[in-house]
Amino acid sequence: xPGIVIVGAQWGDEGKxxxxxxxxxxxDAVVRFQGGNNAGHTIVRDGVEWKLHLIPSGILYPGKxxxxxxxxxxxxxxxxxELDSLRARRVDIGGLRISANAHxxxxxxxxxxxxxxxxxxxxxxxxxxxxxxxxxxxxxxxLGIRVQDLLDEKILKKxxxxxxxxxxxxxxxxxxDPSLDLRTMTEEYLTYGHRLEQHIADTAKLMWEFxxxxxxxxxxxxxxxxxxxxxGTYPFVTSxxxxxxxxxxxxxxxxxxxxxxxGISKAYxxxxxxxxxxxxxxxxxxxxxxxxxxxxGTTTGRPRRTGWLDLxxxxxxxxxxTLTSLVITKLDVLSGLDRISVCTxxxxxxGAEFEDFxxxxxxxxxxxxxxxELRGWKEDLGECRTVSDLPDAAREYLQFISEHTGTPxxxxxxxxxxxxVIWTEAAQQSLLTxxxxxASGQPSAL
Ligand code: GDP
Ligand code: IMO
Ligand code: MG
Numbered sequence: 084x085p086g087i088v089i090v091g092a093q094w095g096d097e098g099k100x101x102x103x104x105x106x107x108x109x110x111d112a113v114v115r116f117q118g119g120n121n122a123g124h125t126i127v128r129d130g131v132e133w134k135l136h137l138i139p140s141g142i143l144y145p146g147k148x149x150x151x152x153x154x155x156x157x158x159x160x161x162x163x164x165e166l167d168s169l170r171a172r173r174v175d176i177g178g179l180r181i182s183a184n185a186h187x188x189x190x191x192x193x194x195x196x197x198x199x200x201x202x203x204x205x206x207x208x209x210x211x212x213x214x215x216x217x218x219x220x221x222x223x224x225x226l227g228i229r230v231q232d233l234l235d236e237k238i239l240k241k242x243x244x245x246x247x248x249x250x251x252x253x254x255x256x257x258x259x260d261p262s263l264d265l266r267t268m269t270e271e272y273l274t275y276g277h278r279l280e281q282h283i284a285d286t287a288k289l290m291w292e293f294x295x296x297x298x299x300x301x302x303x304x305x306x307x308x309x310x311x312x313x314x315g316t317y318p319f320v321t322s323x324x325x326x327x328x329x330x331x332x333x334x335x336x337x338x339x340x341x342x343x344x345x346g347i348s349k350a351y352x353x354x355x356x357x358x359x360x361x362x363x364x365x366x367x368x369x370x371x372x373x374x375x376x377x378x379x380g381t382t383t384g385r386p387r388r389t390g391w392l393d394l395x396x397x398x399x400x401x402x403x404x405t406l407t408s409l410v411i412t413k414l415d416v417l418s419g420l421d422r423i424s425v426c427t428x429x430x431x432x433x434g435a436e437f438e439d440f441x442x443x444x445x446x447x448x449x450x451x452x453x454x455x456e457l458r459g460w461k462e463d464l465g466e467c468r469t470v471s472d473l474p475d476a477a478r479e480y481l482q483f484i485s486e487h488t489g490t491p492x493x494x495x496x497x498x499x500x501x502x503x504v505i506w507t508e509a510a511q512q513s514l515l516t517x518x519x520x521x522a523s524g525q526p527s528a529l
Contacts, residue, residue, distance in 0.1 A: 085294075085297075085299055085300075085342040085343065086294060086299075086300045086302060086330075086336065086340040086341045086342055086343075087106070087110070087299065087300070087301050087302070087341075087342060087343045087344075087345065087513075088301075088302040088304065088327040088330045088341055088343070088344045088345065088404075089102060089103050089106070089301060089302065089303055089304060089345050089347065090304035090307070090308065090325060090326060090327050090330075090344065090345070090346055090347070090404055091304055091305070091306055091307025091308065091310075091325060091346075091347055092307060092308055092346035092347055092348040092397055092400040092401070092404070092406065092409070093307045093308070093309055093348050093349065093352055093353070093354075093393075093396065093397070093400065094306075094307050094309045094310055094352070094353065094354040094355070094360075095122075095305075095306045095307040095310055095325075095354075095355065096123075096307075096349075096353060096355065096380070096381065096387065097307060097347040097348055097349050097410075097412060098125075098347055098349065098410070098412035098413065098496055099124055099140070099303065099304060099305070099347050100124025100125045100126050100135060100140045101125065101126055101127065101140075101412070101496065101499065101501065102345070102347055102410050102412070102494065102496075103124070103139070103140035103141065103301060103303045104126040104128075104140045104141070104143060104501065105494075105501055105504060106301060106345075107140065107141035107144060107147065107301055108144065109299060110141065110147075110299040110300065110301045111147075111148060111293055111298035111299050111300065112141070112147070112148035112149070112150060112289075112290070112293050112298065112299075112300045112301070113139040113140065113141030113142075113147065113148070113149050113150070113300075113301045113303055114139060114149075114150035114151075114152050114286070114290065114300060114301070114302055114303065114334045115137070115138075115139050115150070115151050115152055115155050115303050115305065116152040116154045116155065116302055116303075116304070116329060116330045116332075116333030116334045117152075117154040117155060117304065117305060117306075117323040117324060117325060117329050117333045118155060118156070118215070118304075118305030118306055118321065118323050118325065119136075119137065119155060119156040119157060119158060119188060119213060119214075119215050119218070119305075120136035120137050120158050120161045120162075120188075120211075120213050120382070121210070121211040121213050121215045121305070121306070121321060121382060122135075122136055122137075122305035122306065122382065123135075123136055123380065123381025123382035124136070124140050124303075124305070124381070125381055125499070126140060126143065126501070127499040127500050127501060128143065128500075128501050129501075130500070134381055135165065136161060136165060136382065137151060137155070137157060137158075137161060137162050137165055138151070138162070138165055138166070138169070138176075138179065139151070139303050140303055141301065141303075142169065142174060142176065142178070142179070143174060145174075145175040146175055146177055146178050147178045148178045148180065148289070148293070149178050149179050149180070150179075150180045150181075150182070150286045150289065150290070150334070151179070151180070151181045151182060151185060151286075152182050152185065152286055152333045152334035152335070153182040153184035153185050153286065153287065153333060153334065153335060154185070154323065154329060154332060154333020154334065155182070155185050155333065156185070156186050156187070156188055156214075156215060156218040156219060156222070156323075157181070157185050157186070157187055157188065157230065158187070158188035158193075158213065158214065159187060159188075159233070159272065159275035159276075159278075159279060160275065161188075161213075162181075162279070163275060163278050163279070166179070179282045180282055180283075180284040180286050180289060181230055181279060181282045181283050181284065181286070182230065182283075182284070182285075182286040182287070182335075183229065183230050183231035183283050183284065183285065183286075184229055184230070184231065184287075185229065185230045186218055186219075186221070186222045186227040186228065186229055186230075187218070187227070187228045187229065187230060187232075187233070187272070188213065188214040188215070188218045189214070189218070189228060189243070189246070189268070189272075190260075190262035190263060190268060191217070191246070191247060191250060191254060191257075191263060192214030192215075192217040192218045192221070193212070193213070193214040194254065194257050194260065194262075194263075195214070195217040195250065195253060195254070196210055196212050196213065196214045196215070196216060196217055197212050198253060198256070198257075199216070199217070200212065207357060208318060208319055208320075208356060208357055208358070209319075209355065209356025209357040209358075209385075210321075210356065211356075211382050211383055212383075213382075215321060215322055215323075216321075216322040218322075219322040219323060220322070221246055224249075226242075226245060226246040226249070227246070228242045228243065228246060228272075230279070230283055231283070233272055233273065233275060233276025233279065233280075233283075234276055234280065234283070236269065236273055239269055239272060239273065239276075240265065240269050243265060243268060243269060243272075244265065247263070247265075286334070286335065287334065287335025287336070288335075290334055290335055290336050290340075291335075291336065294336060294340050300340075302327075302330035302334060302341075304325050304326075304327070304329075304330070305323075305325060306321050306323070306325035307325055307400070308325060308326055308346075308396075308399070308400035308403050308404060309354075309396055309399075309400065310325055311324050311325050311326050311403070312324060314326065314399075314403050316358045316359050316444075316447065317444065319356065319357050319358025319359070320358075326403055326404055327341065327344045327404040327405065327406075328404075343407045343408065343513060344404050344405055344406050344407050344408075345406070345407065345408045345409075345410055345493065346400060346401060346404055346406040346408070346409050346410070346490070347409075347410045347412060348392075348397055348400075348409060348410070348411055348412070348484075349376075349392075349411070349412050349413045349416075350392060350411050350412070350413050350414045350416065350417050350480070351372055351376070351389065351390065351391055351392050351413070351416065351417065352389070352390045352391065352392055352393045352396070353376075353378050353387040353388060353389050353390075354387065354388045354390075355380050355383070355385050355387050355388070356385075359447050359448050359450075360388055360390060361390075361393060361395075361396075361426060361429050361447075361450045361451060361452045362390040362391045362392070362393040362426040362452040362454075363388055363389070363390040364389055364390045364391065369388075369389045369390065370389075372389040372390075372416065373386060373387065373389045375416050376389070376413055376416040390426075390452075391423075391424045391425055391426055391452065391454060392425045392426065392484070393425075393426045393452065394425055394426055394427050394484065394487045394488065395426060395427070395428060395429055395437070395438065395439070395440055396426075396440060397484070397487075397488050398439075398440075398487060398488045398489070399439070399440035401488045401489065401490050406488075406490045407490075408490065408491055408492070408493035408494075408509060408510070408513065409484065409485065409488060409490045409491065409492045409493065410492070410493060410494040410495075410496070411481060411484060411492055411494075411495050411496065412495075412496030413496055414464055414477060414480075414481070414495055414496060414497055415463070415464040415465055415496070415497045415498050415503075417459070417480075418460060418461065418462060418463055418464055419459075419461055420459035420460075421459050422456045422457065422458065422459050423456070423457050423458070423459045423480060424454040424455065424456050424457070425454065425455050425457060425483065425484075425487075426452035426453065426454055426455075427453060427454070427455045427487065428453040429441065429447075429450035429451065429452060429453065430450060430451050430452075430453050431446055431449060431450055432446075432449035432450075436453065437450065457476070457479065457480055457483060458476040458479060458480075459476060460474040460475075460476040460477050461474075462474050462477075464477065464497040464498075465497055465498045465503060466497075467497050467505060468502075468504075468505060469505060469506075469527060470495075470505060470507055470508075470527045470528065470529055471527055472505070473495075473505070478529055481495060481529050482529050485529065491507070491509035492507055492509060492529060493506070493507055493509045493510035493513060494506060494507070494510055495507065507527070507528065507529055508527055508528045508529075
């Protein structure tokens with residue numbers, strides 16, 4: 084021990100990459116436990132931007148143990164491209180370990196993802212079309228192909244045949260697609276196996292060893308609570324569990340190994356893809372937040388939908404994850420507003436007020452946000468490094484979030500740069516801070 088989980092507390096893109104990179108400085112290992120290359124995690128160091136899709140956000144520390152856990156679905160081509168591009172930028176990737184039990188995204192998963200969306204027409208989910216859903220479906224159907232299968236040609240071929248057979252009908256339009264040729268596919272995947280072999284390991288055992296020796300392990304989530312396949316806005320969700328509970332299953336450790344759970348949230352809300360979003364703004368303010376916050380998808384480049392901070396959803400996420408700390412990113416984006424609104428409850432179609440996230444999809448789809456107005460501030464926050472540097476109104480905003488969610492705010496993001504962060508007193512209690520002291524700044528209470 085200790086194990087610290089970092090999860091998205093909204094609909095993804097909250098800044099998990101930046102925070103994981105920051106906290107990984109004092110950690111011994113970083114492990115991704117779910118999702119795949121639908122994720123896009125951004126790190127900005129010394130003005131240089133890094134975008135990671137599959138590789139954990141600890142990779143920029145030379146030799147740091149970075150694990151792709153068994154719960155992740157891996158497109159090996161994307162992984163190899165990512166490794167090559169890091170190597171070309173002189174990043175030491177020697178610490179990367181890949182679970183032999185992780186499932187592989189195959190060419191037919193990509194085709195099925197797009198075909199599924201096309202079939203849904205106006206009801207489509209707006210997936211990233213990276214084959215995530217079909218891959219997890221095959222895993223559940225026990226037709227999945229795993230990383231370890233890349234090391235055995237005979238098994239690989241047999242498994243591909245078995246996996247493609249039941250999809251014959253849906254794959255018919257792609258019959259002539261060269262990527263579906265059994266021989267070509269097997270050869271291609273065997274080549275990937277050769278490339279990745281040196282990184283393949285029994286990663287669960289590795290985690291037991293690290294945690295057993297008292298080393299610090301960060302479990303890096305992808306997506307966010309509201310995209311969770313069980314508790315999110317189903318069916319407008321991803322196909323895995325981005326909640327802290329999945330960190331154990333997706334990496335092979337037990338719940339007793341988790342000591343802290345940090346939820347990341349922007350100071351407002353965004354969502355990519357379709358689905359309910361009660362606090363969405365369709366006006367000039369929404370556009371202002373999108374352009375000031377650079378709200379365009381890291382993976383697909385799609386414009387993100389924007390809205391006020393949804394505290395009903397955030398409190399729900401705090402409960403689903405038992406968050407021990409909150410990190411509020413992008414507070415800087417809200418500078419310059421006279422008033423800032425936050426969604427504190429939902430109003431149903433028949434006038435009922437919901438303070439808790441409604442469990443019924445039909446109810447949720449017809450709710451609108453009830454807003455509370457708070458004071459805004461004019462000052463640019465980019466240079467703030469301590470709580471006392473923040474304008475009073477910004478501090479009040481953070482206090483309001485903390486009180487409403489019952490969770491202390493440990494870190495505040497005031498810009499994309501690694502150094503643009505404020506450590507509060509709450510962070511001082513964390514096991515992640517070296518010798519009980521934060522890595523930078525003099526912390527104080529909000
Ligand atoms: P992730 O998927 O949760 O890792 O988040 P993304 O990388 O997809 O999106 C977050 C975006 O916000 C990235 O472009 C980050 O560089 C940027 N970012 C992170 N924290 C802050 C912050 O505090 N302020 C500002 N202005 N940008 C931030
Ligand atoms: P990170 O880790 C934001 C969304 C997609 C779509 C839905 C299902 O960067 O926060 P999928 O391809 O997973 O089947 O798509 O989930 N989605 C994300 N939205 N951030 C992500 O990852 C996402 N990964 C998937 O836009 O609505
Ligand atoms: Mg992202």
